[in-house]
Amino acid sequence: MSDDPYRALGLTPSATAEDIKKAYRKLVRTSHPDLHPDDPAAEARFKAISAAHDLLKDPETRAKFDAGEIDASGQQKPERRYYRDFADAPGGNAYQQQRGFESGVDPEDFFAEILRRRGRTGGRQQGFGDPFGDSNFSAPGQDLRYSLEVPFLDAARGARTRITLPDGSGLEVTIPPGLSDGQTLRLRGKGAPGFGGGPVGDALITVAVRGHPVFRRDGNDIHIDLPITIDEAVLGSKIAVPTIAGNVNVTIPKGSNTGRSLRLRGRGVKPAKGEPGDQIVALRVEMPSVIDPALAAFMEEWRKTNTYDPRQGLFEVVPE
Amino acid sequence: MIAKYTEVEVLAAVPRLTAVRLSTFVDMQIVVPMRDGNRPVFGAIDVARMELLCDLAEQFELEEDGLGIIMSLIDQLHAVRQDFHALAAAVSSEPAETRRRIAANFRQGRSADED
Numbered sequence: 001m002s003d004d005p006y007r008a009l010g011l012t013p014s015a016t017a018e019d020i021k022k023a024y025r026k027l028v029r030t031s032h033p034d035l036h037p038d039d040p041a042a043e044a045r046f047k048a049i050s051a052a053h054d055l056l057k058d059p060e061t062r063a064k065f066d067a068g069e070i071d072a073s074g075q076q077k078p079e080r081r082y083y084r085d086f087a088d089a090p091g092g093n094a095y096q097q098q099r100g101f102e103s104g105v106d107p108e109d110f111f112a113e114i115l116r117r118r119g120r121t122g123g124r125q126q127g128f129g130d131p132f133g134d135s136n137f138s139a140p141g142q143d144l145r146y147s148l149e150v151p152f153l154d155a156a157r158g159a160r161t162r163i164t165l166p167d168g169s170g171l172e173v174t175i176p177p178g179l180s181d182g183q184t185l186r187l188r189g190k191g192a193p194g195f196g197g198g199p200v201g202d203a204l205i206t207v208a209v210r211g212h213p214v215f216r217r218d219g220n221d222i223h224i225d226l227p228i229t230i231d232e233a234v235l236g237s238k239i240a241v242p243t244i245a246g247n248v249n250v251t252i253p254k255g256s257n258t259g260r261s262l263r264l265r266g267r268g269v270k271p272a273k274g275e276p277g278d279q280i281v282a283l284r285v286e287m288p289s290v291i292d293p294a295l296a297a298f299m300e301e302w303r304k305t306n307t308y309d310p311r312q313g314l315f316e317v318v319p320e
Numbered sequence: 321m322i323a324k325y326t327e328v329e330v331l332a333a334v335p336r337l338t339a340v341r342l343s344t345f346v347d348m349q350i351v352v353p354m355r356d357g358n359r360p361v362f363g364a365i366d367v368a369r370m371e372l373l374c375d376l377a378e379q380f381e382l383e384e385d386g387l388g389i390i391m392s393l394i395d396q397l398h399a400v401r402q403d404f405h406a407l408a409a410a411v412s413s414e415p416a417e418t419r420r421r422i423a424a425n426f427r428q429g430r431s432a433d434e435d
Contacts, residue, residue, distance in 0.1 A: 086365035
C-alpha cells in the first residue's frame with residue numbers, strides 16, 4: 001500500500017473522522033471487487049483503501065500514526081477470497097438467477113430462450129418482485145439448496161440417485177456423466193411452491209465427489225497407477241487394466257520402465273457433449289516380495305557381462 | 321471435496337458475523353444454507369458471500385431489505401455476465417463472416433433499443 005493512508009483515501013491529515021468514513025464509503029463503492037467483477041485492479045485498490053481505513057478509523061491507531069509511532073503498513077490481513085470468484089465459477093453457482101444456457105436447453109434454442117426470458121414479466125426472486133407494478137402479484141417459489149456426496153464412479157459415468165428431503169420425501173436426481181466436484185445441479189420445479197400462481201422454485205444440489213482408491217480424475221481424463229512385475233517389464237505382456245467402464249486388455253511394451261505412461265484413448269469420462277477423455281496408465285515396476293535363489297543367481301551372472309548406470313545424470317548436476 | 325461449515329464454524333470463519341446477523345440472513349434467504357440431513361451447512365461460497373454482506377452492512381449501514389436488493393442485483397449481474405461471456409466465446413469461435421453479421425445485427429439491436 002502507499003505510505004500515506006490519508007493519500008490512499010484522497011484526504012489530508014486534517015481530515016475529520018466523518019471525512020474518513022465518507023471517503024472510505026465512496027471508495028468502497030468504486031473499488032470493492034465484488035461490486036466490480038470485471039475490474040481486475042479492484043482487488044489491489046480495495047486492499048490499499050481497506051488497510052488505510054483500518055489504520056485511520058480507530059482514533060488511537062490514527063494518533064499513533066500521526067505521532068510517527070507506527071508506519072502505514074500496520075498489520076497485514078489474512079488473504080481473503082472474494083465472492084466474485086465463486087459467483088463466476090464454471091458450472092454456475094447456487095445463487096445465480098435466470099441462468100440462460102443450461103445443460104438441459106437445446107443449444108439451437110438458446111437465443112430464443114434469451115428473448116423469451118426478456119419478454120417475461122415479474123421478478124424471479126421471491127420477495128424482490130414489484131407487487132405494485134403488477135396487479136396480479138405472483139412470485140416463484142423459493143429455490144431449495146441441498147448438498148450431495150456422489151461416489152467417484154457415479155460422477156464419472158453418470159447415474160441416478162435419490163436424496164431424502166428433511167420432510168422424509170425423496171427426490172430423484174440424475175447425475176450426468178463427467179460431473180465434477182463442487183458443481184451445482186438445478187432440478188427445475190423441485191423447490192418450494194410459488195405464490196399466487198407463480199412457478200415452483202428449483203432444487204439446487206451442490207455436489208461433492210468422493211475419492212476413489214484406484215482412479216483419479218483430471219477433467220475428463222482418468223489416471224491410474226499400474227504395478228507390473230519385473231518379467232512383464234522386461235519381456236512385455238498383455239494384461240487386464242481396470243477402467244471406469246470395466247477391464248480392458250492392454251499391451252505392456254517390452255522393456256517398460258517405472259514412470260512410463262500408456263494412454264488409452266477414449267477410455268476416460270464420456271461427457272454428454274464433447275470429446276471423451278482418456279485413461280492414463282502410469283506403470284510401476286514392482287519387485288517380487290521374495291527374491292528366490294534362482295533369480296539372485298541369474299542376476300549375479302547377468303551383471304558380469306551387462307552394465308548400465310541409471311545414476312549417471314545425477315552427479316553431473318549436483319556439485320560435490 | 322467442497323468445504324462445509326456448520327453454523328458454529330461459519331461464525332468462526334467470519335469474525336464480523338454475529339449469530340443474530342447470520343440467522344437474519346438465513347431468514348431473509350439472502351444466504352441459503354445447504355441441507356445435510358436435517359443440519360444446515362454452508363459452503364466456501366457462503367463464507368465469501370457473508371464477508372461481502374458484512375462489508376455492505378457495516379460500511380453502508382444497510383438494513384436487511386436493502387442488503388437483499390443489492391445481493392439480488394449482484395446475483396443477476398453475475399448470471400448475465402456469465403451468459404454474456406459464454407455467448408461471446410460462442411460467437412468468437414464462428415467464422416469471420418458470421419461474426420461480422422452478428423456484430424452488425426448487434427449494433428442495430430442496440431440502437432433500436434435506444435429509440
